[in-house]
Amino acid sequence: MDKPRTRKRCFRPTEPNDLHEVSSGLRPLLFRGKGVESVRVETSRRIASVAVTVALASLGLAACGGESGGNEPEPKGEGPGAVEQPSEPTTVTFFSWLGNSPEWKKLAAEFHEEYPNITIKFENVPAEQASQVLSTRIAGNNAPDVAYVNASDVADYASRGAAVDLVNYVERSKVVEPDDYVGAFREFVTYDDKLWGLPMGGETTGLFYRTDLFEEAGIDGPPTTWEEFEETAAALTDESANQYGFEVFAPESAYYFQPWLYQAGGNLMSPDGTEIAFDTDEALAAAEYYVDLAQYAPKDYLNSNSWDGRVAFAEGQVGMYMAGAWFAGTLTEEFPDIEGKWATAPLPEGEAGCKTTIAGDSLVMMDQTESPDAAWLWMEFLSRPDTLARTTYRTEGTLLPPLTSLLEGDEITAEKPVLKGFIDLMECGVAPTASNPKWPRIETILNDELGKAMYGDQTAEEALENTAQQAEAILARG
Incomplete structure (x- = not known):
């Protein structure tokens, strides 16, 4: 049976006085990669991370009473050796705008075959509504286990206690190599000198x-x-x-x-x-x-x-x-x-x-998860070099993988010659967030x-x- 999902802590709201109205002229910019039928918001190029802040403040959230530690999330992932799948059937909820894609459904099936006790449940949302919907769910104590988010939002989730510090998991992983991430992509998901997300690709x-x-x-x-x-x-x-x-x-x-x-x-x-x-x-x-x-x-x-x-x-x-x-x-x-x-x-x-x-997307584990190890295994699976290739340049779209090893390989330019110039620009990339x-x-x-x-x-x-x-x-x- 799936483990019951219970609320563990509050997501600290922004001070209402800090809010400023987002320009009415802003509209979601969609990227369509036919190979995976994905649609992702290109708002990391502009200012869409504001949606996270605005959505939370508009709910009028109050701080949790009786909880110590403020917005400090509880540490997860402590333990020796590689993370193992749970002994009982467990469902990992995955929030994204990718779930209707045949390629992503195929990935979930392959993951389940490798980890039979874990089932991935896609929770789909239109790309242009993703930030606000996720913020609302966090505030309503109903966050998913894993979310696919705009990379420029990761620090905000981390600073407000909504995301899990992944340092313990990364130390135990033989897949995730932080030094292989392009510097700017790694900067996106780093807050307070800790890693809070796993880059999935960008440009x-x-x-x-x-x-x-x-x-x-x-x-x-x-x-x-x-x-x-x-x-x-x-x-x-x-x-x-x-x-x-x-x-x-x-x-x-x-x-x-x-x-x-x-x-x-x-x-x-x-x-x-x-x-x-x-x-x-x-x-x-x-x-x-x-x-x-x-x-x-x-x-x-x-x-x-x-x-x-x-x-x-x-x-x-x-x-x-x-x-x-x-x-x-x-x-x-x-x-x-x-x-x-x-x-x-x-x-x-x-x-x-x-x-x-430089812009991109990232996986984050939400702090409300009751199945952190299972959630990590899904994130780790998606972070394998071959999987990252399948979800970026091996599609009909033109996304770049976040790994230097893939960007410097021969396959990517053979698959997509037009990407060579953008790959060369990676060394000049500055993550557009402060x-x-x-x-x-x-x-x-x-x-x-x-x-x-x-x-x-x-x-x-x-x-x-x-x-x-x-x-x-x-x-x-x-």
């Missing part, structure tokens, strides 16, 4: 460009510096012909600002995550450059998002497009008529050299303020100053 952000439009404009190849990038954007822009050099999206302005910020030598927050770092001269230079690119972008798409904006690129209205590896699969699947008319390149480099954002659970709320403000600057309602400098003022107030609340 870097690069430059897509229309080779046919470049040829028509007499441009030899993709720009490699900021100066060349603006010159190229200007050369490709002809408003009378409804053609533009680049696309920017006000509802996603904070996420796509980050590569320019890193390239300029700036950062979001201090290394210890206690102070803002986007109030420097480097950050201002990046913001001014980035906001000015709006003059080379189609106004019709300014209030749109990068998912909808793919159409402008596919139709030849835009010559250059910044996106993650997901876009390569989308172009191939949805717009086969332009095959051979586009290519990819690294983002142009700034003063600090090659820097780009090591402070309050960062998502600050990023919401930055997103709104930069968006206003793109519309010409204020300067880039005013956008950063307004954000900094509000951010310091948020951080001061402790």
Whole structure:
């Protein structure tokens, strides 16, 4: 029989005063990998981790009475040797937007064959609702055993006592090798110097460009510096012909600002995550450059998002497009008529050299689980190199596995040659989160303020100053 599921501790809510409304212009950006029929939200590129915070505070949660230790989760996974399956039949609930995929059902069947006492029960949710639904379930004492989440949310779950510290399990595992994870992916799932999640895959952000439009404009190849990038954007822009050099999206302005910020030598927050770092001269230079690119972008798409904006690129209205590896699969699947008319390149480099954002997904074990060992075995199974390959580049999508050993192997580029440039960018990847659970709320403000600057309602400098003022107030609340 399945073990009864009982509530063990509360999920610490955010202070309501810390909340800021998410821009109404934000819409979920879907990545579709036909090979596994998966749909995942690309909100780690923007600010969707705020949904975790907003959903919890909106429930008006109160702290647990009579429990000591606050939000400190109880240690799990202690013991000698490899983790063994339970002696009695046990069900592990798996929360994700993947459960309707034949490939994932096949994985669950293979796992059950190997561990006959464990059955995986898929708990499916639409990708665009995943963060809020999971937060609501945690608050309602009904969390799943394992959840597939936006990697940028892991630190928030960990900081609020909702996730399990995996250090004990990792030490006992012969499968999970933390040093094999790409540095930025490992950073996503690390909080308080401990591992709280297992990366499942993701992508870097690069430059897509229309080779046919470049040829028509007499441009030899993709720009490699900021100066060349603006010159190229200007050369490709002809408003009378409804053609533009680049696309920017006000509802996603904070996420796509980050590569320019890193390239300029700036950062979001201090290394210890206690102070803002986007109030420097480097950050201002990046913001001014980035906001000015709006003059080379189609106004019709300014209030749109990068998912909808793919159409402008596919139709030849835009010559250059910044996106993650997901876009390569989308172009191939949805717009086969332009095959051979586009290519990819690294983002142009700034003063600090090659820097780009990285995004991904992760597995987390929820602290409410009553079957932690069984939950771990499922997570460990999904983290095997062969399984990670099956759920990333061996699908018809274009996700990258989180393991350096797979990225440096010959198979991935043989399967998906278009991924080579994005693999090369991994060494330049910076995880787009700050090591402070309050960062998502600050990023919401930055997103709104930069968006206003793109519309010409204020300067880039005013956008950063307004954000900094509000951010310091948020951080001061402790």
